[in-house]
Amino acid sequence: MAATLCGRLLPKAGWVPLTQSVRHGSKAVTRHRRPMHIIKQKLMAVTEYIPPTPVAPPGALTPRVRKIEEESGLAILLRKDLETLFKECKMIAVVQNNASNAEDMQLLKHRLKKHNINVKFFPNQVMRSFLKDSIYSNLLPLVIGQTIIFVSKEPKVKEMLQVLRGNPQMVLLGACIENTLLSYQGVLNYSKLPSMTTIHGELVSGLTMMTSQTVSILHRHPAHLSALLQQYVKQQGTGDTTEAVLDKDAA
Template identity: 65%
Template sequence: MHLLKQKILAVTEYVPPKRPFPPGAYPSETKRVQEESPFAILLKKQLEKMFQDCKMVAVVQNNACNAEDMLTLRHRLYKHGITVRFFPNPVARSFLSSSVYCNMAPLFIGPIVLFVSKEPKVKQMLTILRASPQMILVGACIDNTLLSAQGVVSYSKLPSITVVQGELVSGLTMLTSHTASLMQRHPVHLSALLQQHVKQQSSDDSVEEAT
């Protein structure tokens, strides 16, 4: 009977609840997941500056390009003012998903490198890529326009701004010259008509006097 009483008392003993930790003592799981490392924040700032400064940002997939080939590739690109940049895919997708370039985020799958330049050097980049089959162009942002790989090829076939400006100036010069010629021709033609009219009038007057 004494043993049974001890068991009952043990089962029915009051156990006070544990005191909760004060708010803010430990970060929540959600906050811990969402927080980014200082290094990731630094990389995102570099990405933001890169997109602001560079008119060409090409996304290229690296299919087992060895260190020596990559060094040669970087050197050839650098001659044309094109730089090779590396960013972790999660950091790149995180930056892109909250920017105006969000449609580029799906391109960052697998081993990715970026070819960037302050001015679009599309023809030079494509020429170098043709000599590096292990590097595959998957897309690019050129002049704030997202292009597929085929779109980049089509862009490279467009005439340069210098050529377009030259053709425009040539066309305007020709138009101005033609307009000036027309403006000069009409007064001369009018003067000739007036002289002819005066001669004809004088001839008619002479005939009338003779009769």
């Protein structure tokens, strides 16, 4: 049985199988794409289709009209009040408010009111619209953030600085005193100047001294001249008496 199976399964000498395995390799490239001729390239570039640009919608190119906002009646009224303050008041100080509460603000108003100094609140928009067209345009950089102004009909700078020393939340930025724009250092220098009463007294005393000196100078020359003449007359009188005594002795 085993010999029979082995004889059937094992190939016989000189036997050729019916199927044969063939190895298939990659195909050889025999044709390459030839480059386009230069003339044809130029012709294709000239005749290339260029699609037209899309037309913009009718309302896309029209300029937008900006609406000009007209000032409200309240803004016009506030600007007129501000203009009146600049005309009537000789001292207008710009102060920055750094988170001051209502109680401190009320106390500050009370202390300033003792010296006839008022505290005014104006919106920055109203301040800028007034200052940009006025002679006080150099105050524009000071109107930033929360700012208030101190106004007074008389330049009471010393009193204002004394009150501000007790309120560190209030920072003085600048002032317009007697139509003159001053910085913080300029306000300090102005406060060191003597008052008008003192200046008037010094002026009057100086003028009085000058007039008294002038009168004394004018009177000195005639008095000196009269003294010289009196001395001359005395000398002449003593000379005459001496000559008379000598004549008597000679006789």
